[in-house]
Amino acid sequence: MTNTTSVPELLSYTLNVNGRDHQVSDAELGENLLFVLRERLGLRGSKNACEQGECGSCSVLVDGRLECSCTMLAAAATGRQIVTVEGLTPSGDGLSEVQEAFVAEGAVQCGFCTPGLIVSVSDLLDRLPLATELEIREAISGNLCRCTGYGRIIAAVQAAQHARSAREALR
Amino acid sequence: MPVFVPASLEEAFAVLEGAPGAQLLAGGTDFMVEVNAGQRRPATVVALGAVPELKGWRLDGDEVVLGAGLTYTEMISPELAELVPGLAQAARTVGSPQIRNAGTLGGNIATASPAGDTLPMLMALGATMTLGRSDGGRRAVGLDELVVGPKRTTLQPGEVLLEVRVRAGAGRQEFLKVGTRNAMVIAVASAAVVVDFERRSVRVALGSVGPVVIRAEEVEREAAKLIDWDARRLVGPLEGSGDFGELVRTAARPIDDHRSTAAYRRHAAGVCVTRAFRRAFSSEESTAP
Structure with missing residues (x-):
């Protein structure tokens, strides 16, 4: 099982968001990616409304594909390249x-x-x-x-x- | 409560050997809704999204082999839509771009929702599912052997749905679905029709009007009588205003629920089947995708 990523109870894992690795510590298994982005990494651009993949307010890019972060298991997103709305905005006060x-x-x-x-x-x-x-x-x-x-x-x-x-x- | 993200099928089976009861996770579009609502608290999750053997599709002789991890977006791609147009039609009615990018064929099958959008077409195409175990054992089953009730399958603990086989370019294929809008809608009723001119066979399957997908064999028999195979056109009452409504209403076994009534579902399924037949024999190309 050389390449299998194994994440134990009270999970600690790494997420790559907007080109940077972020360490997530003491997380629970069922946490969705949206929750981790907002509450653990402080990236509050992605919004939480339906938690069912219906409303799209949590949309992010995962390996270049548009997905709802609320229906993605955060711990299973290790190794993926995640881009949030913050990552689409030029640094500083600029707008895209x-x-x-x-x-x-x-x-x-x-x-x-x-x-x-x-x-x-x-x-x-x-x-x-x-x-x-x-x-x-x-x-x-x-x-x-x-x-x-x-x-x-x-x-x-x-x-x-x-x-x-x-x-x-x-x- | 560990999460495993195996990087190969071999590794996935190695994990399952030690934890056969683990929850398999594909696109998450159904599973995570239940987790988010607190309806499900899995102890162990094996996420299959990084297993390359489950991705994509390939041709094998006259069959198309669809990986269980094939996304709805991939089903809509022009190359695959050419080979299995009915599946592309069904995939395009699923959710939204976000959901179609995440959700997978294997997930749709294993979730076994009576409203699963790919299931009627898989039934009408006579698809074969290959299931694998860690000891190398494989078995091939039809949809009716795999999906046996609402959210109930015969998948055994430790078993993984690997691929789905359908015949390439199997005649005219039409999928129709009724719901409240075009996007983000769970089917109130749906129908898949495959008219195979080469083999001179007709298959009809109904979705969302029973605990599982229903194959409407009486409709198939009656429809076959109304086809002039040499001229590739419909004869008899369907030429005019005739329809399969009564036969479909008899075949359907719908329920009343928050999305619709049983009576409306029966009616809608009949309209879908009749319209699918008309489209299958129309000279125009299908509208979707």
């Missing part, structure tokens, strides 16, 4: 292109769903920079917003697409 677009288009009202949407939309535009409106709608179908309304959110995604293509045209 997608975040700028959300602000500019008024796609943030209460803001609770915003971090999850930022992660989903960033993932979409990395994979499909020219996503159509239908593709945008499908890409954010796992992110529930109950107050801003999807019209402004879709407008923000399209604004981010324009900003990105304008930037690339300049290169």
Whole structure:
């Protein structure tokens, strides 16, 4: 069993988050990744609402794949590369292109769903920079917003697409 | 309460040898919901996400071998959708991009929910599941031998679902599902239809209208009579306004619950089957994926 990672009772393990190794100590087995990110590592950008994978407010990238951190067993995420919304934001006070677009288009009202949407939309535009409106709608179908309304959110995604293509045209 | 993350199948079996009662964990999209709600407190978990032998898919002769760790997103990929279009259709109705990236075929089967979206299509395709044990023993079973009740399977302690085999490009395949919206919905009723022109066979399976997936053999027999195999078209009443509603309603064994009524489920299943047949014989390509 050379390469099997074994995590004993009251678990201690390492998680790689936003390019850095974090030591998690004295954790319980059933803790989901969202809980560990927020309560043990102090990364509170990912939000906790449904704990069922329904609302998408806890969305993170795991080995480059968009997933709900609430339905991921934290201890089983050892060895994976986790990127949270904090990891998508430039250091300091800057905002990413997608975040700028959300602000500019008024796609943030209460803001609770915003971090999850930022992660989903960033993932979409990395994979499909020219996503159509239908593709945008499908890409954010796992992110529930109950107050801003999807019209402004879709407008923000399209604004981010324009900003990105304008930037690339300049290169 | 340890968590094991084996890096190979051999290592997974080595762990299971010492802890045969361990909880196997795939994508976690069902399991973690129960853990989060405090409904489940596993003593030992073996997470299979890093086992390379369970990942991906391959061709073996005229069969497609789907790893138990195949995600719904991978099922939708154009290369695989070409070979098993019905499974791609079913996968695309599952959850959201987040859920489709995490959830797996093996997890869907082993969870054995009556509403598992891949199960009706696996039944209609006549899929074979390969189960493995640490002593090297393997057995191949059909879906009806593996899933025997709501959330009940014949998987033995220490046994792992390894792969699923289906025939590549087995005729026209259609999957339909009824729910309250397109995304993030658990099926109220679903149906899978496979019309195999080469073998001149029809298979119909119903989801969410019984404790397990129901194969509707009476519908299959009646449908076969309505097919002109040489012309590849429907004849008789289905050409017009006829439907399989009554036969499907008889085959279904649904219950009333918080998601729907039994009566609506029977009706919806009938509509799904009839519509699936019309699509299977339509010259247009399927709409999804």
